[in-house]
Amino acid sequence: MGEKIITRFAPSPTGNLNIGGVRAGIFAYLFARHSKGEFIVRIEDTDRLRSTKEYEENILEALAWLGLEYDRLFRQSEHAARHEELLRKLVAEGKAYVSQENTEATPSKAKESPQKGGKGRGEVIRFKNPNKTISFDDVVHGSISFETAELKDFVIAKSFTEPVFHFAVVADDWDEGVTHVVRGEDHISNTPRQILIGEALGAPRPVYAHLPLILGPDRAKLSKRKGARALTEYREAGYLPEAILNFDALLGWHPRGEEEILTKEQLIELFTLERVQKSPAIFDEGKLLWFNREHIKRLSDEEFARRLEQFSSTSVNPALVPLLKERVQTLRDASETLQSGELSFLKEAAVYDKELLLKGAKAEGPDVQKNLSRVAEMLGEIGVGDFTAEKVTEVVFPYATKVGRARVLWPMRVALCGTERSPDPFTLAGLLGKEKTLERLGKAINMLQ
RNA sequence: GGCCCUAUCGUCUAACGGUUAGGACGAGAGCUUUUCAAGCUCUAAAUCCGGGUUCGAUUCCCGGUGGGGUCACCA
Numbered sequence: 295m296g297e298k299i300i301t302r303f304a305p306s307p308t309g310n311l312n313i314g315g316v317r318a319g320i321f322a323y324l325f326a327r328h329s330k331g332e333f334i335v336r337i338e339d340t341d342r343l344r345s346t347k348e349y350e351e352n353i354l355e356a357l358a359w360l361g362l363e364y365d366r367l368f369r370q371s372e373h374a375a376r377h378e379e380l381l382r383k384l385v386a387e388g389k390a391y392v393s394q395e396n397t398e399a400t401p402s403k404a405k406e407s408p409q410k411g412g413k414g415r416g417e418v419i420r421f422k423n424p425n426k427t428i429s430f431d432d433v434v435h436g437s438i439s440f441e442t443a444e445l446k447d448f449v450i451a452k453s454f455t456e457p458v459f460h461f462a463v464v465a466d467d468w469d470e471g472v473t474h475v476v477r478g479e480d481h482i483s484n485t486p487r488q489i490l491i492g493e494a495l496g497a498p499r500p501v502y503a504h505l506p507l508i509l510g511p512d513r514a515k516l517s518k519r520k521g522a523r524a525l526t527e528y529r530e531a532g533y534l535p536e537a538i539l540n541f542d543a544l545l546g547w548h549p550r551g552e553e554e555i556l557t558k559e560q561l562i563e564l565f566t567l568e569r570v571q572k573s574p575a576i577f578d579e580g581k582l583l584w585f586n587r588e589h590i591k592r593l594s595d596e597e598f599a600r601r602l603e604q605f606s607s608t609s610v611n612p613a614l615v616p617l618l619k620e621r622v623q624t625l626r627d628a629s630e631t632l633q634s635g636e637l638s639f640l641k642e643a644a645v646y647d648k649e650l651l652l653k654g655a656k657a658e659g660p661d662v663q664k665n666l667s668r669v670a671e672m673l674g675e676i677g678v679g680d681f682t683a684e685k686v687t688e689v690v691f692p693y694a695t696k697v698g699r700a701r702v703l704w705p706m707r708v709a710l711c712g713t714e715r716s717p718d719p720f721t722l723a724g725l726l727g728k729e730k731t732l733e734r735l736g737k738a739i740n741m742l743q
Numbered sequence: 744g745g746c747c748c749u750a751u752c753g754u755c756u757a758a759c760g761g762u763u764a765g766g767a768c769g770a771g772a773g774c775u776u777u778u779c780a781a782g783c784u785c786u787a788a789a790u791c792c793g794g795g796u797u798c799g800a801u802u803c804c805c806g807g808u809g810g811g812g813u814c815a816c817c818a
Contacts, residue, residue, distance in 0.1 A: 306818045341817055395816080418816055435748065444746070444814090452816045459818045483747060483813045506749085506811090513810070541755095544767095548756055552766050571756080573749045574811055581755065581768045591781090621780040654778060691776065700777050707778070715779040 299331030307349035310524035314516030322476040324565040356525035433503035440486040468497035532626030537586040639711035654704035663742035683724030709738035
């Protein structure tokens, strides 16, 4: 079967794209790329009341951010003429019929739509249900079968120009040549009626793969109403797209082997539908954060700086990049640390108080003063050009070990940065350079007078 | 409730019937250039229950129970 594989992702623009929603897109994408097939994005905008341009833009933006590039993009509404044609054909063939609805007979169901009472209300197009057993082989779940009789003659369109989801999906999948329908498990129960429609249309049946859902901490399907954040919000929060992709892919799927940090290219290479999990997975924010940290660490210093600059729209001192990279969880973290936090020592002259200077030193003022003076003396002998963290370590560390590390290293560190938390004293000295290091040491020594 | 899907540490998961049931996140303990972060080491932590099949079941079958999904003129 050398047939080209064609998959699609079909979000409806009735909300922002979130971690759960995009999952079907990610898997369909990985499957398509792994198989050297085609990946289509279809915006399902048949519900004109709830679909908005803003949501559509949000979805497309999120897909672009994640790097899920598509081969074709459609809006379902662009196929309106074709839908009408097929609808009329079905009715002409007696496989569907126009049904007069007795609106009074279902008062309870009309409660949500008082605004729709207008024209054309009483007429819908129903599918003539052959009432047979439908079974299909799902790639992830195996054989599934349904008794379709309980579906009755279900509605496939509100009018000839307003097809309902089930009908539009089947028609479009057929027209676009979709061979594999990869979507969330919440669509399993929709599948039999779509198969029925497909058979009536004479369309080939696609292969189905129903993905396990992502559940929130409350064990319910992730939804915006329950606080699922939009992908674009994760971007604002400083997450890397590769982390989201990696995390989402490994929720409900796992390659052979124990490596968990994977790039998009590796995911494509390794991905198979056969290894997707059957049961739902709970979304764990903490693990996402870990993926993010890991991907940050793997960025080159240049790339990290580039992204951080873009994220925070400020310039970044290259000297701080390695420090930032190892202590930060998100780009936002990095941005905040840079502006007001532990790494502010470079700009501002250190301001500190005597207590902090002695706090971790476990020694008296004069004692500490003596130690710092000795350190300053030794550092003074290093040439300006040789004043690196390594060199400072080489000079100071043996002395610190001899005298007692706490009584040297702690006050030295505080003298250089003035804050309770910071990188180690050697790194600080290397970053500050000889002149500033000696200047700050001097200030601290004077203070202890 | 009907129908459908599903079941390994708290969470994500590995183990084509035979393993001391492995890894990761998180948690706890310790080490370190005695701060913070990172890193490293160690520890606790799981096969839902009951029946089969089998020499042998996490794995296959059946039944319970639990969890999820779905029952629209929404997608």
